[in-house]
Amino acid sequence: MTTDAAPHQPVAQTVYRPAHPVDLMRTVGMLVRGPNDPTMLVDGGRLWLAFRTGSGIATLCLRQDSQGIHAAAWGPGADEAIDRMPQVCGADDDLTGFDVSAHAGLAAIARRFPGIRLPRTDLVFEALACAILEQKVTGLQAFGAWRYLVTNFGERTPGPTPRPMFAAPAAESWRRIPSWQWHRAGVEPPQSRTIVRAASRAPSIVRALHAASDGDDRDQVLTSQPGIGQWTSAETRLRALGDPDAVALGDAHLPHEIGFALTGSRTDDAGMLELLSPWAGHRQRVIRLVYAAGIRESRRGPRLAPEDHRRR
Template identity: 30%
Template structure:
């Protein structure tokens, strides 16, 4: 068992079937050879018969198979990897983004700036398994989802899940789920498999979770050509390794803490990259209980937290996109930012082979934006130079904004670029890199809300750690209620909602 897990605390969570711990750890029962999520409805095993693992990969490597009743591989991801900034957390974020499938362990180590041996040693020391085992567990999870929710041929499932061969796929499914892929498909519940060409997945979150609020926030910032909002479903183009893909996100039909994702991919192998990007976009791996416990204990924020429990921080599938949109949104309204961004997308974005509804382009890659003539976009000369300089820095690797980057280093590198100040760099850290503890210095909407609460920037910077990003969303909701489901009253837009 990893040393970071407290066996007594874990067992208490299992005995009470506490769903808040789903994804934080997994319970392996030695008498049955099965591992479960903490909230599994099966009879609670005796404490002497269980072991605890921080990852499904660790339980699988120890010889346990996934419980068919609680489906432990279908839980939200551990919020620990988003909160932490150390090498292990950075590695886990990159593995989730399919870096091992794209570049192998050597590529993963290179992105982290460590040797392969060091990366392996660090992961084994904390998780009990190395990066290959973690990636294998995630491939198995992807395979199960595709087997149970699509009618794809098994060879296509193996290909999409990232397996090198059908034989490897068959062996892994049998080992992890104790049945063949065909048997797993026969046991599925028979739900919707989606329109031809589209993959339909259920993306789980921890309760409480208001999917409609998160999707509304994203929808009201939708950029024409790149994103679309119909009042219920938020759609957008994803820039994926195998080519542009489209995702449609809507609240789960059963009203549970989940989102239904419908994906149209150029290359099925991109599913492994698309799912974590959608999860980041919606902040699905957050731990709302931990956030609300801290923020709700503050008298100033308590009423806001009580009115909107589990509020998430809507983000972006790619931090470089966030950085560009943050520069375009400086000192302009939400509508103005959408207009400028749409022009940039049309100018330098990757066009879809065929439009999907009103969606026509993926967001421009840095190298394309660096080479683009921005004179027709409508930017000031200074803003145009900032945008070109940012794109060049991203394309040349002088600024790294990938899921496994060092967040502090990324902020420092952004601040070193002309035209990028503390507010812009902080917004990129919060909504691009998923840092849960970011304050936006000088934000106009925050100042307005803080004044109404009798507080100040300096107070907030001290009082609401380590969840200041979530405090920002509560204060934005107070200042701009039209952007949030629970507050329908209109309010003027400003740069703080970019």
């Protein structure tokens, strides 16, 4: 519903009443990229999202209570943001065929967290660029690079946000980032080159990804691009398309954590895929349940110390 907006008043607002349980924080909150993500923040029970739509940038604020999920939006893309809000909250997520009753541990977790859904943003290039930045570095490094690049090359979004927020750059803007700015952000040349190459093909990548019929086809679209492997593909599929079967292969910790959660012992990628095979088509849902339950194997040995390449 669109309203006449005074300063700081939303351009559009509505209340979404899902037909199934939705845990807003565990559903949409998984999209946040570190504690200082310029595109998203959690504040006082509200989720704020800044993103780009076909009509322009928008800020979307979500709040959940017993009446449903209250959504307000600001900016030229406000109406489109409101239209897309239900799918961001998991409205398109189909749990048909997902059954963990044969695994007592997973069944117990599913009963504890019935409202976990998979969000779909449709922000394909944003998700892809962020996943490329996260390749082979620590989360601290990736989140810092994301924050620097989005803040400096994205667009400030409107609305009474608790702190300044920015929509991620459009694909063409990623292409124009100078080499010294990538260096200042702490991004290595292989990652910056991969983003720039993908940005030059962004419209065709997005079209092909939306036309793909299943996860294998989506993987083919993404991994056919130089510098993009299965890990990056899975992360993009999950965040942009809410893909319920996306599994990030090549992750340093995921197979150990899934193995530990399901069997009590760590495993590798092949072992993880075997363990997840009973839930083919819904393997990401199992991963989300494990994360929600906080099941983690104790870290062995020292953590990886980030290396600062900007002094080179």
